[in-house]
Amino acid sequence: MKLHRNLVFATIDSLHMIFNEQKQADKVLKNTLKRDKRWGARDRSFIAETTYDIVRWKRLYAEIAEVKEPFDRPNLFRLFAVWATLNGIKLPDWKQLEDTPVRRIKGRFDELSKIRKYRESIPDWLDELGEKELGKRWDKEIAALNELADVVLRVNPLKATVVEVQNELADLEIETETVPGNPYALKLKERANVFSTEAFKNGWFEVQDASSQLVAQLLDPKPGMRVIDACAGAGGKSLHIASLMENKGQVIAMDIYENKLNELKRRARRDGIHNIETRVIDSTKVIKKLIEKADKVLIDAPCSGLGVLKRNPDSKWKMDPEFLKQIKKNQAEILDSYSRMVKPGGELLYATCSILPSENDAQIKAFLKRDEGKDFSLVKDKKIWPSESGFDGFYMALLKKNNAE
Known part of the structure; x- marks a missing residue:
C-alpha cells in the first residue's frame, strides 16, 4: 500500500481534534471527510478506518512510541508510524516519519501484548473494574469489543420485505446475509455506504445493530x-x-x-x-x-x-x-x-x-x-x-x- 500525504495529514488532523480537543470521533470524521471533493470512497475509508484504528489502540501505540498526552504533531506522526509498521505498510521517506525504529516497534508490540491493559488498550481503572465485575469473562469480552463492528440493517416491514431489500442492495453489489433470531436484520458482508442508496432514502431500512x-x-x-x-x-x-x-x-x-x-x-x-x-x-x-x-x-x-x-x-x-x-x-x-x-x-x-x-x-x-x-x-x-x-x-x-x- 502506498501512503498519500494528503490522506495521512487529514488523519493526523482528525487525531489531534479527538485526542487534544476532546471532540467526538464520528463528528470529527464527518467534517474531515468533506474536506476534499476529489477523494473517492477508498480515500475516505482509509482516513476513517486509520483514525478509528489509532483511537482504538491509543494506549498500546503510545506505549510503543514512547509518547505521552497531550500529543503534539510529531507525537501523532509517531503513533501513525506505529500503526503503519504493525500493519505491514512501508513508510515513505517523509521528514515527519524519519528515524522510525521499525524493528523496535515490532519487539515492543510482542512484549506489551502479554499485558492485558496494553494488549486491549484500555485505562487501568477500566481493566480493574472489568476484572472485578466479570472475573475470567472480562478477557474474552474486552477482546471482542476491540474487533471492528459489523454494519447491520433493520428492514422496515411497513415499506419492504427482507428479500426485497436484499435484492435491491445486491443489484448495487452490496451483499448481505440474514441474522438468525433477528427477523428484520441483514448484515453486510463488506462495509459499504448504504446511506446513499435509494432504498435507504425511501425508508426501506435503518442501520441498527x-x-x-x-x-x-x-x-x-x-x-x-x-x-x-x-x-x-x-x-x-x-x-x-x-x-x-x-x-x-x-x-x-x-x-x-x-x-x-x-x-x-x-x-x-x-x-x-x-x-x-x-x-x-x-x-x-x-x-x-x-x-x-x-x-x-x-x-x-x-x-x-x-x-x-x-x-x-x-x-x-x-x-x-x-x-x-x-x-x-x-x-x-x-x-x-x-x-x-x-x-x-x-x-x-x-x-x-x-x-x-x-x-x-x-x-x-x-x-x-x-x-x-x-x-x-x-x-x-x-x-x-x-x-x-x-x-x-x-x-x-x-x-x-x-x-x-
Missing part, C-alpha cells in the same frame, strides 16, 4: 397499544416499535434533548411511520401526566456504553470512575420515576448497552427491593455478550406490573 434490534422484540408491542419509549434519543428503537405495531396505536417517544426528538421525527417521515408522538421531558409534569397510562414502557437507560466500544472506541478515553458512579445513580432514579407510567398488568423493559452487572442485573435486583419496584416482578432477563454474539453487548430485563387488587 443486531443486539439493539432484540430490545423491541423482547418488548413485543402489539398494534393498538400505548407504548412509551422513555429515553428515546434519536429514536432507533421507537421506529422499530412503531413498525411492529403496524402504525396502529400510539408510541410516545420521550427524551430530555429536543434536537434528538427532531431527528426522530425526520426519520419517522422517511420510514412512513405516523403513530409516534414526541414529548420533551422538560419538567416532572411530563411524567406525572402519564402515570399508569402505558401498556408497555421501554427504559433504554443512559449507561457507560461499554457494550458498544466496537462502534465508539473513543468513549473508553472519555469515561472515568466518577462518570460511571453518576450514571448508576441516574439509572436508579430513572427506574423509580419512569416505572410509574406502566399501568397495572402492563410491562416495563429496562435495557442498557453495557456488560457490567452493576449497571444491569444489580440495578434490577435493587429496584425490585425498593418501594418503587414492589409492584413489579421479573419475567425474564437477557445478557448479550459480544464474545458470543459477535454484535454489541446488551442487557435487557422484562418486568411485569401486578394487577391492582
